[in-house]
Amino acid sequence: MSFFIDAAYGTLKKYGEELSGDIVNIEKLEDCTIIILADGLGSGVKANTIASLTSRIASNMLKNGANMYETVDAVANMLPVSATRKIPYSTFTIIKIYNNGQTYIAEYNNPSIFAMRNSKSININMNEVNINGKLIKESTLFLQEDDLLTIVSDGVLHAGLDNVLDFGWQREDVENYLTRKNCNTLNVQALNKDLLNACLNLYSYKPGDDTTVASIKVIKPSVVNIFTGPPENKKDDGIFIEKFMSSKGKKIICGGTAANIAQRELKRNLKVNLDFLDTDLPPTATMDGIDLITEGVLTLKAVVETLKKYLDTSYEKMDYIYSNNKNGADALLKILLEECTHLNLWVGKAENPAHRNLNLPTGLNSKSQLVKRLSNYMKALGKEVTINHI
Known part of the structure; x- marks a missing residue:
């Protein structure tokens, strides 16, 4: 083996x-x-x-x-x-x-x-x-x-x-x-x-x-797939989802638009989780065949900032991620840190106009920048990372 x-x-x-x-x-x-x-x-x-x-x-x-x-x-x-x-x-x-x-x-x-x-x-x-x-x-x-x-x-x-x-x-x-x-x-x-x-x-x-x-x-090697952002051309939605779903390993969707694409193309129900309310991050959702569905930019921002702390070799105190997840970022972090050796990022290149209005610091309101940081941090943690653009 x-x-x-x-x-x-x-x-x-x-x-x-x-x-x-x-x-x-x-x-x-x-x-x-x-x-x-x-x-x-x-x-x-x-x-x-x-x-x-x-x-x-x-x-x-x-x-x-x-x-x-x-x-x-x-x-x-x-x-x-x-x-x-x-x-x-x-x-x-x-x-x-x-x-x-x-x-x-x-x-x-x-x-x-x-x-x-x-x-x-x-x-x-x-x-x-x-x-x-x-x-x-x-x-x-x-x-x-x-x-x-x-x-x-x-x-x-x-x-x-x-x-x-x-x-x-x-x-x-x-x-x-x-x-x-x-x-x-x-x-x-x-x-x-x-x-x-x-x-x-x-x-x-x-x-x-x-x-x-x-x-x-x-x-053991463990593959995680993350789909975030719609494809540049809407006609490619079905092709992208088919490739994403046919890949081996866990399936995660980050972003409301990406979740709606999956709902439409797979003809499956999308249900928002209201079990808890987090004042900082939007709620997660569920769909048959998908391991985790979260909001996009805000969740990814929270994830990459925590990964940055993990990578600081002099960082002296750490709040560990346990199974009683408080929000989508915690749930995603737990999977990335404990259940992922190979990460496949499925990234649509279409720009979401809503991100322009989030008033995030320069460089953090771009999903492409967050995906790049996520990729770099996971590689620095020793994980194998592949990015698929469409």
Whole structure:
């Protein structure tokens, strides 16, 4: 089976520093995903520079065909050792996950990876190998559907040190925290933000070290289709709807005009939901064969603004999207974040004159601009996006 590798990361900078000494690089290739966490010695500019160099060299070598041994050898031996502290100037974790679940992990002086299966911790057998004088921990394994890997920098294990905890957040404490989470129902962005939030609280909102979390989840591919905006020529309505409905995956309609087109062409009843009233967004609607129907511009604007927050790797607090949706934007966000790996956007090019009267800020009253932002944000979240115009 071919899996989709969902990955996200976030960082809390050391209090008082402008740059983080932790660098994460995620590269999605055709047959695999590469995740690298490099932790530069100390913090600030120097740490950021050496960590960036470590991450960039490893990423470029793997993308250009070097095998894992060659990459680990080159990176480990590039790094000098501090003459005073006798530790390397950068530590790193490199993970390469193929789409069939085959996984290689290499760790050099970083905290050991956390692995979860069915919300329970599983042990990864790591072998210690000597690569030109550098001791590297490595492992090869096959991941299963819904397995979760969590990589952390040592700032996570230092959280609360000499503050609320005498010895910091011990590894078993972090492991217990992760097992208490229902990892099968939360997306990787939410899992990441949640763990970072816990660290921020332990640091009393003044992190004493750069603190980074990267979460990787192995999931089944899941397609979502969104139809928004009428076609440029009305005669194409039927063709567009036929293509939209024949595509595999969930079906979502954003916009009253698009919903009316579907109602007419499919000859199905359209019913407005009046179960709740939201003062900010129009109500949703239902139709046989359609998973979700929302209003267009205002709903898409709310969605892209929330996705922007998810993408801010330094954003420290997050209201998660749960199943008790308050409005159409929440419902759409839940699907995009938790049930979507491949997004097909079906975008009609006709302009809706009503949008000119919404008095939204420049650039936000254009549905085409919102669709572009949605596409860019979903790609940045690691999703595969296709746009179909008509």
